[in-house]
Amino acid sequence: MELKNSPRMLVAERLVTDLVQAGLASGAPSRARDAARVLARWDRTADATSRGGVLFKTWERLYRTAVDTASYWREPWTPERPMETPAGLGDPEAALEALAAAADSMEARGWALNVPWGEVHRVVRGEVDVPVSGCEGTLGCFRTLSFEEMEDGRWAANRGDAWIFAVEFGDPPYGDPPRAYTVLAYGQSPRVDSSHHADQAEMFARGEMKAVAWTDEAIREGAIRRYRPGR
Numbered sequence: 104m105e106l107k108n109s110p111r112m113l114v115a116e117r118l119v120t121d122l123v124q125a126g127l128a129s130g131a132p133s134r135a136r137d138a139a140r141v142l143a144r145w146d147r148t149a150d151a152t153s154r155g156g157v158l159f160k161t162w163e164r165l166y167r168t169a170v171d172t173a174s175y176w177r178e179p180w181t182p183e184r185p186m187e188t189p190a191g192l193g194d195p196e197a198a199l200e201a202l203a204a205a206a207d208s209m210e211a212r213g214w215a216l217n218v219p220w221g222e223v224h225r226v227v228r229g230e231v232d233v234p235v236s237g238c239e240g241t242l243g244c245f246r247t248l249s250f251e252e253m254e255d256g257r258w259a260a261n262r263g264d265a266w267i268f269a270v271e272f273g274d275p276p277y278g279d280p281p282r283a284y285t286v287l288a289y290g291q292s293p294r295v296d297s298s299h300h301a302d303q304a305e306m307f308a309r310g311e312m313k314a315v316a317w318t319d320e321a322i323r324e325g326a327i328r329r330y331r332p333g334r
Contacts, residue, residue: 104269104284106245108310110150110236113243115159119147121177121192122162125199134203138162141216149238149246151221151308158216160242162198162205167241169197212256224250226308227259228289229301235260235308246310265289267312283315 119142125131126139138158145155167175170193177191192198209216214223221234237246237260250258265288273279288307291299306313316325 104312107264107267107269108236109245110148110153110238111243111245112147112149112156112159112238114163115145115147115156115242117176117190117243118163118192119145119159121195122198122202125192125195126202131199132203134206135199138202138206138216144217149220149224149236149242149244151219151224151234151236153220154217156220156238157214157218157223158205158209160238161208162202163242165201165204165208166194166198169201170194222257224248224258225253225260226288226304227253228304229295231301231304231308233305233308236310237264239263260288265307267307269312280317283317284312285315286312 123139123143126135126142131139141155141158145159146153149156173179174193174197176189176193178188180188206216209218219234221236224235224237226233226235235248237248238244239249240247240263246264248260248263251261253259266285268285269283271282273281286307287303290297290301290303294300303313316322
């Protein structure tokens with residue numbers, strides 16, 4: 104469960120060191136140096152409280168569109184070093200241009216270069232509007248979320264790890280019942296007037312899960328209402 108909710112951003116871990124070094128070099132544009140100082144202090148995660156991830160995500164999108172796939176990494180993936188590759192900036196010059204442009208883009212949106220990730224990335228459902236950790240799979244997050252831009256410029260999670268189900272089985276054939284935990288970010292009901300429309304949204308955003316009622320006894324204890332069809 105800890106791993107599933109990890110805010111690690113693998114692409115950042117593979118690129119930020121090179122990017123910061125290039126940004127702090129004497130010949131780098133002043134806007135790139137400002138951004139590099141923020142990234143130097145960043146923890147390389149998409150944690151809701153982390154400062155620097157929004158800047159990196161903005162930079163990465165610009166860098167990815169500026170270079171072809173072969174030039175993205177300095178060292179491409181190899182089967183001989185599958186866990187350490189790909190790594191490093193393939194085109195430092197394009198990376199610096201993208202970094203200065205990312206800083207300008209942040210300023211145009213009215214965001215500080217070190218705006219917290221969760222101030223921009225949200226879970227929005229019903230009356231719930233809360234910060235969330237996680238990022239797109241293209242950035243190498245295991246807690247994978249995609250986002251759509253809202254009218255106010257912030258980003259609301261709309262795809263990804265919306266339903267998580269973790270199970271630990273008992274010893275066969277007559278061991279204890281399985282232990283299971285789950286969370287359904289988009290709620291049990293699409294009806295906005297239902298109490299179950301957004302009742303798991305905040306739980307999901309916090310990286311929490313609820314226990315599954317596996318036995319008859321647990322189901323009875325957790326029942327909200329009982330009825331029989333036709334009565």
